[in-house]
Amino acid sequence: MFILKTHNTDTGNIVAVSDSNLLGKRFEENDTVLDISDDFYDGKKADIDTIISAISTCTSAIIIGDNIISELKKNNVLTPEHILFVSKTPYAMIFKV
Secondary structure, eight states: EEEEEEEETEEEEEEEEEEGGGGGGGETTEEEEEEEOHHHHOOOOHHHHHHHHHHHOOEEEEESHHHHHHHHHHHTSGGGGGGGEEEEEEEEEEOOO
């Protein structure tokens, strides 16, 4: 299962998505930190179709976790070039300009 939270701002919507088992965890590698904080990520449980819909209408998104990254690759939302890693944890950021 995945967790989805949308943050509405004056400049658009930021979508935060993570695998549900990562909520509250923190990963560090060199100078990079992934903090899957409750404040930013804890929203509602969502299926892949809901997440794809949210990403399609957002201005930016941050996506963290093996399962969600894999599902978004299967659905042609992400390609391997989009995916970065911190402590072997995959993540991707989408910015629409």
